[in-house]
């Protein structure tokens with residue numbers, strides 16, 4: 150009966166309620182979360198804007214569209230902002246439903262080579278029991294999946310990750326746990342003090358390896374999902390065959406006995422990397438775990454263990470090293486043919502405010518005065534070297550490769566000037582400078598937030614020299630990606646999402662355009678889905694020649710439309726962004742603005758109905 154509903158087209162399919170007990174493939178039943186099969190309503194096509202230029206050209210003239218209904222600006226200082234506060238906030242409206250349906254609202258023809266599955270993850274809910282979350286990053290993980298079938302058919306499915314905390318909070322219908330970005334139990338600091346257990350929202354990324362699927366968050370263990378149903382498996386986080394330690398916090402006292410008594414554990418990064426091998430048997434999954442090793446006088450070191458897996462999940466080796474005076478794990482890392490590269494941003498932590506229950510841990514972070522450290526770790530287990538570079542804050546690394554004696558890494562983040570501005574704001578406001586612009590549960594506000602830009606670091610581990618140059622700084626940008634076949638090799642093109650080009654130099658904004666950047670010529674091609682739309686990370690899917698021709702393939706990117714309150718997936722031609730999307734796949738509902746994901750060549754959708762149009 151369910152199969153009939155799933156294949157229903159043109160008419161309204163029946164809703165499926167998890168609470169009613171009719172779950173599919175053993176997905177846990179959670180009161181309050183609804184599962185639905187939906188059909189799309191009337192589709193609206195956004196006005197679009199394409200742009201070709203270079204990194205250094207002035208901003209394109211503003212496309213003035215009467216907006217109405219809301220102030221188009223956050224504040225007087227942000228007078229050139231080109232988005233509506235209400236639209237950006239609506240991109241983070243809770244999605245209470247889970248979906249399972251064939252999409253029929255598709256513009257364009259899906260390329261023949263696109264026959265796998267796109268997985269995305271991001272926060273799906275922003276309140277619990279009437280209590281609004283303090284920050285969008287505290288939202289519970291909501292995994293979406295697009296499966297590309299024959300005959301221009303696409304199947305969509307979405308599920309919340311049933312973490313231990315999510316299940317308990319759904320049942321209680323209230324916030325039971327402290328959260329990293331400031332959401333706490335009601336009752337003030339007394340209700341939260343000395344509780345070091347944080348909710349694992351499993352909301353940051355999702356990756357597939359050897360037909361195993363995991364939802365991940367960087368300060369906890371991964372959750373194993375069924376890639377076909379998206380159901381959460383086992384009801385507890387996964388230790389990756391004992392590689393990770395399940396505990397209340399990713400910390401250590403340096404005593405195994407004490408760690409066990411205190412139930413301290415470890416965490417896995419939310420940014421593992423996959424190295425595409427030739428032949429495929431040479432492919433590697435490279436991931437790492439971390440523990441904060443507590444030291445006297447409020448200091449801490451960070452113990453990091455990098456693990457490499459073969460295609461069949463065989464563990465091929467581990468490399469361990471320590472970052473001195475480090476409270477916080479790097480968000481991302483880079484892998485070259487012979488090295489792992491970690492950038493240690495200098496951060497301080499107000500432990501007392503966290504212990505006393507006054508703030509979440511991320512609210513207790515502030516930028517430190519010291520240079521950024523660069524850790525170069527040989528993949529064969531050799532001695533790791535620590536270099537220094539001017540104080541910066543790097544977030545994501547698009548690619549890294551070796552060039553003679555040097556390692557080149559491409560990264561998004563704040564450079565020294567931007568960091569100095571943020572430090573001054575911290576001094577004036579007394580708040581962490583990292584969290585402001587994404588606190589969009591209440592209202593997005595980019596006032597005073599400097600650009601994150603694309604940087605090139607050239608690292609010579611023999612001489613200790615680290616050279617830093619700007620690659621792209623015309624727009625606020627992030628989530629840079631390259632063709633995965635070329636990861637760890639020299640590349641020419643990088644793809645990312647970015648804000649509109651501002652009239653106020655350096656003033657950031659939310660991501661509203663997709664960009665293709667040619668690092669050799671400086672050519673910039675960008676495409677905007679419209680002034681009320683917001684763009685997520687682009688994911689490269691290689692075409693038939695994509696293993697040898699770098700820009701043979703497509704980019705998949707989610708778009709949220711504030712006017713229709715719906716989301717769509719666009720398929721961009723990797724060789725040309727100026728012509729707009731090859732395909733637009735319209736959902737009948739919204740998906741909250743998400744974070745990261747990946748594409749698998751494997752098709753995990755249901756069988757295609759040959760009678761479908």
Ligand SMILES: [Fe+2]
Nearest residue numbers: 420480545745
């Ligand atoms: Fe990330």
